[in-house]
Amino acid sequence: MNKTPVFADLILPLPLAGIFTYSIPLELKNDVAIGKRVVVPFGSKKLYTGIVKKIHNSAPQDYTIKAILACLDEEPVLNAYQFQFWDWISQYYQCPLGDVFKAAIPSGLKLESQTKITKIEEFEAKSPLSKTEEQILQILSHSKDVSISKLNQSTGLKNTLPQIKALLEKGAIEVEEQITRGYKEKKQEFIRLSNNFSEEQMGEIMNELKKAKKQQELLLSYLNLSKHFFETAPLKVGVSELLKSVNSSRSILKSLVEKNILQFYYEQIDRIDFSASELSESKQLNEYQTKALAEIHTQFKEKNCILLHGVTSSGKTEIYIHLIEEQLKLGKQILYLLPEIALTTQIINRLKTVFGNKVGVYHSKFNDAERVEIYNNVKQNKTENSYQIILGVRSSVFLPFQNLGLIIVDEEHENTYKQFDPAPRYNARDAALYLSHLHQAKTLLGTATPSVETYYNALNGKYGLVQLFQRHQNIELPEIILSDIKEARRKKQMKSIFSPELLQLMETSLANKEQIILFQNRRGYAPYLECKSCGWVPQCPNCSVSLTYHRYNNQLICHYCGHGIHPPTSCEHCGSTNLEDRGFGTEKIEEELEVLFPDARIARMDLDTTRKKHAYEKLIYKFENRNLDILVGTQMVSKGLDFDNVSLVGILNADSMLNFPDFRAYERSYQMMAQVSGRAGRKNKRGKVLIQTYTPDHPILRNVIENDYAAMYANQIEERQAYAYPPFYRLIQIVLKHKDQNLVNKAANYLAKSLRKIFGVRIFGPQAPIINRIQNTYIVNILLKIEKKSSPAKAKWILNQQANFLKEIDQFKSIQIYFDVDPM
DNA sequence: AAATCGTATCTC
């Protein structure tokens, strides 16, 4: 027998490069296996959940090795596809596997220990304690099991560890590592008869309960609900269901249990509803949809990825449904990606009516336990009671699929598919293509306004292309009207932010009992506050941005770090009390509408009004049922919602989008305006879109009016080629961060210089981003543009090497560096 | 990321 110790290489949920080798103790030898979770000590105290990546026999030489403490799983939580997928993400997006782990696994499956501190009651101080030590003991005497971060918070100190250590040595406190309980199964309380009473016995019992009318009533209700004497096996009766049925109380039920007539029992239930609901057939496709579907079939024979370019309201969803049906028949899993939760509500409902409980939804507003259940459910992949279709956001590409047949990426152009912070900075649309490739599955990208990159790939034959330009039920595309607010301002015709044309149209719509959507890409009340005498604007103390005024809580808030203060009453510069809010956020627009249209029912939809779990659905529901006349919102209102009574869409300020300093600004503006416009229009009446702008002659606005995607594309692709941008070049952004602005600039200059020696003119910068300070850390960027045909892997290798060289220079050691591959 | 170690700074 081979008695040499066996080792396991683990992925730990830490932003550290590489994998970590631990020994497998004898008693765990049979348990530990690739893909399972194990608990290991890391550093002096902490315990982490690691995932076994490899088991081997080569003992590491350079360090003493620790042992695995426990194995958490009977079955692996990660399958072979996922290991490959993680490796790809880690390599392509240049981040440690530990970061991928953190993003991919719901935190309910990642236990982590936390230090809990308790006071020892009998402790008496032999020597006088320091002020902070006294303070800590004071806090501990109020509550036990206090965490270190909580202590730091309550004392107001940055670091209490030295004091904790001192107190520990003096024997005043106790420190314990507790593993926070992860996922808990949900149990439901049921009630049943404690004996299989005969009808005769039951009669006696009822008789005995004559004096306890309430109890009698409750028992009777139980017999009714369970159909006890009618069914061979009585039905399950939930405690809460029973109590509700006769409006009884728990204490009455308890006395029946004490009399040993009824008894409680518990069963684990899924948080997810699997009750079968009534299903309706998928809809018959119209002539154009049928043709598109046939084309998709043909092209999938040759290509692995197809772009379905269909105008808004052309019925792409119904085509998806037919494709999903086909995959289901083959026994395959389907992943349906959406850019954000905001979009899901209407599509969930549509898919659920066709596929019922085969559809699972995965997004960030679910709590941990729910996410774990979905994860486990997908992992099981049974045909009964498991999701075959996952409707989810970005992170659902990490679910444990075993048998994917099709990935649909809806609204492919959306930038929310790209994760910006923290690592992994992946694009779910691009990752989906790799995931498809792993499973030998197909990918369908769907949108009315393709991203320039995707459209280029489709035109050049890398992807298939299927077009669908007929709107269903022949709803006409809306009429788009421009309103020159520069002119209106000059003539003093503007009523705050509203042009006379817009107000006119709004009045008509309201008079016709039709609905209105207003779009303003700015939340809060006013983007900034300004002193009228000297022009001073309150800034965030931690970031290089001005503070946004929010009226509902009367606060100035930084949208980058969340810092909030009460608005100052006087100017910090000149002392003037003449402070005025400038610009328009959704909150202010809502307020002004209430004055202008006192009879209209107005609501606002932005990040602030949709924080709560179902707030978004409630708003949509209200609007759908025509309980609202005007909906004001940020980009949330532009995405995939279909309402059939909206006759007017107003875009309040098109210029802020157009003037955004980014090479994708025009493309993004076109997409945004085209998408919002798609919300207008009804079965028998052409909708109207009014765009307010200072630059009515802007070529992009012309493209929007003429609904000419091709022209916009032709123009943009030319610019992309001329200025070396995607799809002709691949971008990698090198980001440097440090608290010291001089140091970070110096480091960036040094790195850019050494990179120029290798990449030459492909290096741009260093340049400070528009917001060059967030949370008191300064940021500098260097941009690398490399030809599409050259090897990105090699470029990344060189970047890494050069970054490591920089880190070897003493003064630059503490500079943070990371890469953003394909930045947005 | 978080604990620990090493060193600079503050306070009486």
Next chain:
DNA sequence: AGATACGATTTT
């Protein structure tokens, strides 16, 4: 000197 603050180092 001792307490405190902060940065660098280490983690398998």
